Amino acid sequence: MRIVPARDGGLCRIRLTGGEMSAAQARVVADVAKTCGSGVIDATNRSNLQIRSVRPDAEDALISRLIEAGLGPATQDADDLRNLMLSPLAGLDPHAIVDVTPIARVLLEQMQHDARLRELSPKFAIMLDGGERLAMLDHPHDVWFSALSAHRFAFGLGGCPPTSAEHLPAAASVESVHVPDLMNAVLHTFLDLALPEQTRMRDLLQTYSAEAVLDRVQQKLDFQLKQDTKDWRRPSSNAQLRFGVHPRRNEGAVCIGAQIPLGRLDATTLRALAEIAPRMRMTPWQSVMLLDVPVADAASSIDRLKALDLATTPNEPFARLIACTGSQGCAKGFSDTKADAHRLASLMPETGNVHLSGCARSCAAAHHVDTTLLAVAPGRYDLYTQASEPVARRITIEEAARWLARSTTDA
Ligand code: SF4
Incomplete structure (x- = not known):
């Protein structure tokens, strides 16, 4: 630590x-x-x-x-080899496909005792999904596993379990008992292939296709990965x-x-x-x-x-507001997002969620949010919805609240 x-x-x-x-x-x-x-x-x-x-x-x-x-x-x-995301209801949700907590323990032990994996970026992240009804499916992970049945997992490289046809499909599937060996092979293949500046799986996939990486992974395994997940979709959370x-x-x-x-x-x-x-x-x-x-x-x-x-x-x-650390705690922040969000809370309309970000790095929200307020100066924000261009520029919190109220009324 x-x-x-x-x-x-x-x-x-x-x-x-x-x-x-x-x-x-x-x-x-x-x-x-x-x-x-x-x-x-x-x-x-x-x-x-x-x-x-x-x-x-x-x-x-x-x-x-x-x-x-x-x-x-x-x-x-x-310490950095503990980035394994589970559902908050892992092992507890009666509707889940499988309790992943025993596999999670094995994966964490294995990663922490493998000295070579210290070469991975502290941000390198893995997801293990048991099919719980509550799961964060919007955070991209370097490697993810998602239960197909009590004994089989789909997995993918870079991204999230696909919930619709627009998402990248799973790479392949594997029996539950082989998940630890597969993860070991994936992580070592990543380290074999990645250039020093390629710290995340998405970087490596700019150079190698997912199929090429999988071929290398398969060479390290004494069991066969199954290519049976092209049409599989993970139910929404x-x-x-x-x-x-x-x-x-x-x-x-x-x-x-x-x-x-x-x-x-x-x-x-x-x-x-x-x-x-x-x-x-x-x-x-x-x-x-x-x-x-x-x-x-x-x-x-x-x-x-x-x-x-x-x-x-x-x-x-x-429940509908998130804000990053902001300028009180982060040198990159243009505004005190936490204090601004507290002001906005009392002015919020009854629907819609809002993310206040102190700069374009967007640390607080890896998932979709209806409206983003991106700080450009103390107390001033550009307002984004779906578009890449702001729909309003350099507005105050009070102006943002009025914009939110109008957009709620118009909807
Ligand atoms: S989004 Fe920017 S200001 Fe906010 S915590 Fe991240 S780096 Fe700092």
């Missing part, structure tokens, strides 16, 4: 396996955020957490506490399932999802979440899914989440 510099001090990324931590681990995160930093904790769109404003004299203490709490990597220097109460496989307990306003928590709120449920998962929507809540406590838990100002239904303004 390491601390990287940011405009508001040191930044410590905590990679959570499957986005999950126990209540005890959450309390440790809250404690170190407060004692070693400013108490501000960001939920990321990779289902991880970031502790902000870590003081230089507290860096070692913070990392030691996190490792002691079981939040570090399996081996030293393997329902992102609104990240809100509210959901039954889970085990009767007697439910999961409860809520949106963290603008993906930012304070230590007090995280401690309070740890009082509601014995474990929780962060989601790629920068929200939280509380697990193992007794059925009898569901209604009171929703009330407690509301009291913490988390959004528990999809129509609330903070």
